[in-house]
Amino acid sequence: MRRKLAAGNWKMNGTGGSLAELSALAESHAGPAAEILICPPATLLSRAADTVRGSAVAIGGQDCHANAAGAHTGDLSAAMLKDAGAAAVILGHSERRADHGETDAQICAKAGAAIAEGLTAVVCIGETLAEREAGDTLKIAGSQLAGSVPASATGANTVIAYEPVWAIGTGKVPTLAQIAEVHDFLRAELSARFGAAAADGFRLLYGGSVKPSNASEIFAVSNVDGALVGGASLRAADFSPIITALEAS
Numbered sequence: 001m002r003r004k005l006a007a008g009n010w011k012m013n014g015t016g017g018s019l020a021e022l023s024a025l026a027e028s029h030a031g032p033a034a035e036i037l038i039c040p041p042a043t044l045l046s047r048a049a050d051t052v053r054g055s056a057v058a059i060g061g062q063d064c065h066a067n068a069a070g071a072h073t074g075d076l077s078a079a080m081l082k083d084a085g086a087a088a089v090i091l092g093h094s095e096r097r098a099d100h101g102e103t104d105a106q107i108c109a110k111a112g113a114a115i116a117e118g119l120t121a122v123v124c125i126g127e128t129l130a131e132r133e134a135g136d137t138l139k140i141a142g143s144q145l146a147g148s149v150p151a152s153a154t155g156a157n158t159v160i161a162y163e164p165v166w167a168i169g170t171g172k173v174p175t176l177a178q179i180a181e182v183h184d185f186l187r188a189e190l191s192a193r194f195g196a197a198a199a200d201g202f203r204l205l206y207g208g209s210v211k212p213s214n215a216s217e218i219f220a221v222s223n224v225d226g227a228l229v230g231g232a233s234l235r236a237a238d239f240s241p242i243i244t245a246l247e248a249s
């Protein structure tokens with residue numbers, strides 16, 4: 001049985017004052033039925049980890065380098081994230097693919113490094129609007145999944161987040177049938193690669209304009225094991241009802 005996961009990606013948002021939102025979240029979900037993960041900017045990782053210590057909320061990074069150490073100005077290794085208190089790391093988010101030109105091969109190497117360090121790799125994939133309109137959604141999902149997920153991945157160390165690029169921060173959400181089509185496809189692709197039993201262990205998150213108002217219907221979709229939430233994860237008042245909806249699903 002897969003444990004549901006509510007993951008929040010704060011992206012490039014948040015300073016010290018934002019930690020009050022984390023405290024509020026931890027207090028209102030003391031014994032959650034779902035796993036809760038918040039990925040703040042790297043500048044807040046240590047303080048966020050201190051803030052949630054002893055609670056049910058885990059902390060994650062938003063990227064890591066594939067190498068363990070060295071001359072990579074501005075980058076952080078998986079070991080550094082772990083040292084700062086992270087239990088997981090988001091990799092291959094579409095904003096990193098677009099802003100930093102990250103390729104599937106680079107994301108795969110980062111995920112392998114994160115897994116080797118004991119972090120959960122949250123690997124993101126998803127099509128652009130042009131790709132969807134060209135009828136290439138499943139082709140893109142399949143190739144990004146195959147290229148970005150390392151051979152060392154298991155359901156215990158890797159989570160897949162399906163995030164259609166056109167749904168991120170736009171208020172546009174795919175139909176429930178469109179979400180189901182991709183998630184069912186991803187499960188089948190994982191099954192073909194890792195075998196049915198192993199594939200069954202991977203959590204598949206949906207991401208893109210998830211809000212308290214649409215969370216319940218999305219969580220009822222086949223093979224949706226949780227969400228990767230951006231804007232609505234910044235405030236406990238918004239993220240909390242999403243967690244509650246996931247717990248009830």
Ligand SMILES: O=C[C@H](O)COP(=O)(O)O
Pocket residue numbers: 009093163167168169170171207208209210228229230231232
């Ligand atoms: O990582 C999170 C996603 O990019 C979703 O962002 P959003 O909930 O603001 O649309």
